[in-house]
Amino acid sequence: MGHVRHFDLIIIGTGSGNAILDERFADWDVAVVEKGVGSDSSYGGTCLNVGCIPTKMFVHTADVANSPTAGERLGVGVRLDEVRWREIRDRVFGRIDTIAESGKRFRRDENPNVTLYEGTARFTAARELRVETTEGPTTISADRVVIAAGGRPVIPEVPGIEDVEYHTSDSVMRLESLPESMIIMGTGFIGAEFAHIFSALGVRVTMVGRSGRVLRGEDDDISARFTELAARQWDLRLNRREIEVSGSEEGVRLRLDGPEGAETLEARTLLVATGRRPNSDLLDTAAAGIETAEDGKVKVDSTQRTTVEGMWALGDVSSEYELKHVANHEERVVQHNLLYPDTPIESDHRFVPHAVFSEPQIASVGLTEQRAAEYGIRYVTATQDYGGIAYGWAMEDTTGFAKLLADPATGKLLGAHIIGPQAPTVIQPLVQAMEFGIDARSMARGQYWIHPAMPELVENALLGLPLD
Numbered sequence: 001m002g003h004v005r006h007f008d009l010i011i012i013g014t015g016s017g018n019a020i021l022d023e024r025f026a027d028w029d030v031a032v033v034e035k036g037v038g039s040d041s042s043y044g045g046t047c048l049n050v051g052c053i054p055t056k057m058f059v060h061t062a063d064v065a066n067s068p069t070a071g072e073r074l075g076v077g078v079r080l081d082e083v084r085w086r087e088i089r090d091r092v093f094g095r096i097d098t099i100a101e102s103g104k105r106f107r108r109d110e111n112p113n114v115t116l117y118e119g120t121a122r123f124t125a126a127r128e129l130r131v132e133t134t135e136g137p138t139t140i141s142a143d144r145v146v147i148a149a150g151g152r153p154v155i156p157e158v159p160g161i162e163d164v165e166y167h168t169s170d171s172v173m174r175l176e177s178l179p180e181s182m183i184i185m186g187t188g189f190i191g192a193e194f195a196h197i198f199s200a201l202g203v204r205v206t207m208v209g210r211s212g213r214v215l216r217g218e219d220d221d222i223s224a225r226f227t228e229l230a231a232r233q234w235d236l237r238l239n240r241r242e243i244e245v246s247g248s249e250e251g252v253r254l255r256l257d258g259p260e261g262a263e264t265l266e267a268r269t270l271l272v273a274t275g276r277r278p279n280s281d282l283l284d285t286a287a288a289g290i291e292t293a294e295d296g297k298v299k300v301d302s303t304q305r306t307t308v309e310g311m312w313a314l315g316d317v318s319s320e321y322e323l324k325h326v327a328n329h330e331e332r333v334v335q336h337n338l339l340y341p342d343t344p345i346e347s348d349h350r351f352v353p354h355a356v357f358s359e360p361q362i363a364s365v366g367l368t369e370q371r372a373a374e375y376g377i378r379y380v381t382a383t384q385d386y387g388g389i390a391y392g393w394a395m396e397d398t399t400g401f402a403k404l405l406a407d408p409a410t411g412k413l414l415g416a417h418i419i420g421p422q423a424p425t426v427i428q429p430l431v432q433a434m435e436f437g438i439d440a441r442s443m444a445r446g447q448y449w450i451h452p453a454m455p456e457l458v459e460n461a462l463l464g465l466p467l468d
């Protein structure tokens with residue numbers, strides 16, 4: 001083996017990993033390794049390039065395109081005249097690609113202490129990696145390594161899938177034109193968000209799921225309501241098993257087996273949204289002696305240390321949560337623990353909220369009712385409809401609600417689940433209450449709630465809890 005360049009620190013992955021480096025690392029000799037994500041091999045990770053940020057730019061556009069439906073309820077005639085897909089796409093990526101490019105340039109050209117390796121890294125030993133760059137392979141090592149390598153879409157083993165053109169979240173937002181029809185495989189976050197985006201923009205969407213529910217990880221009441229509303233917006237085929245995918249004149253053909261027997265779907269475009277897996281296999285973490293769980297996630301302790309000395313992991317490659325705010329939190333923990341090894345801090349995963357930006361929107365934190373029952377935790381619940389608060393009347397909302405779970409003895413919140421307009425914003429005071437241990441009664445009555453604003457949904461739900 002040739003020369004091995006040794007660093008103080010190697011960071012693999014420029015999603016949340018990129019944020020570790022600040023002026024406090026100016027004296028450190030650092031290597032950053034990035035292979036690129038998405039169809040353009042972009043710098044800066046999933047969230048920026050192919051995840052949270054572009055999807056939400058499309059979601060907001062889809063929400064606006066849905067104005068005729070909202071207007072109809074209110075006596076306002078709004079018409080959707082045209083959807084200029086290329087203009088939308090280029091607006092979104094015109095902004096994002098520029099950020100990704102300048103992020104890369106900054107690291108490569110303006111950080112004298114940082115060497116950027118563009119290529120895929122693979123462990124050859126503990127804290128030693130071989131990187132396949134365009135200029136050929138090179139081996140680097142370091143005293144400390146941070147694995148922030150994220151994950152990638154999983155492609156299910158449906159016969160024929162490798163012989164047809166399919167998309168994942170990595171490529172579907174860059175389509176050349178808006179297809180007339182789309183089959184979406186998968187009923188999770190990504191499926192639900194893209195079904196909203198594409199159906200609102202005029203694509204005939206068919207969603208295929210194996211279970212009887214969309215978003216079945218949510219509280220049962222929430223996923224039941226969402227499933228009901230999804231079926232009104234797009235063609236929902238649940239309890240289905242995929243038999244075979246093949247090419248057709250229209251695009252793709254999917255043979256299914258379901259409650260009504262065999263059926264065949266055809267569409268122009270196939271979007272696979274059946275989950276993601278961690279990139280630990282690409283890294284060959286086993287060669288470094290790092291332990292992974294059965295699902296491939298790198299095992300870490302509460303300070304984000306892997307099972308091997310001098311190596312940390314964060315974000316989608318190791319976390320039970322595949323969420324950007326969690327990856328960022330863990331990144332700050334790793335950053336601290338690199339800088340101040342004598343006083344390490346721990347990650348806080350007690351109250352992790354999430355949101356699904358579909359139609360309607362969903363937000364959730366803490367226990368679902370099913371989990372509380374399963375764990376044998378004593379709880380009471382309260383449900384408040386948007387239709388029962390003034391702003392809900394203003395919107396003529398008839399389907400949204402908030403559901404809270406609380407400990408009847410202490411009034412402490414155990415979980416909060418909201419489906420309806422602005423759910424990801426409306427839930428935030430509940431996240432705050434859980435994190436800071438505010439009980440439901442003090443929270444409801446100890447502050448003003450702006451009238452007649454949407455958070456009155458939360459106020460009324462809190463007041464509805466039958467506490468001891």
Ligand SMILES: Cc1cc2nc3c(=O)[nH]c(=O)nc-3n(C[C@H](O)[C@H](O)[C@H](O)COP(=O)(O)OP(=O)(O)OC[C@H]3O[C@@H](n4cnc5c(N)ncnc54)[C@H](O)[C@@H]3O)c2cc1C
Binds near residue numbers: 033055
């Ligand atoms: C479509 C979609 C929508 C999403 N929407 C949301 C949302 O609204 N809100 C939210 O909280 N979360 C959302 N997420 C999840 C969020 O994007 C991720 O949780 C987050 O980006 C994870 O960050 P990370 O730093 O762990 O990994 P990433 O951002 O994936 O970064 C990992 C980086 O490592 C690089 N890499 C991997 N292996 C190697 C290797 N061997 N060598 C060199 N480089 C390597 C990759 O190229 C990548 O750039 C969404 C995800 C998707 C796919």
Ligand SMILES: NC(=O)c1ccc[n+]([C@@H]2O[C@H](COP(=O)([O-])OP(=O)(O)OC[C@H]3O[C@@H](n4cnc5c(N)ncnc54)[C@H](O)[C@@H]3O)[C@@H](O)[C@H]2O)c1
Binds near residue numbers: 157274276357
């Ligand atoms: N708003 C957000 O925060 C947001 C948005 C998008 C993604 N994400 C993150 O990315 C992760 C991955 O998203 P995702 O939607 O791909 O995964 P997911 O795990 O949420 O959902 C995948 C779904 O596909 C189903 N599935 C698996 N194999 C299938 C098959 N062969 N046919 C049909 N269905 C099949 C699974 O049962 C599951 O319901 C999420 O868990 C989430 O953490 C977050």
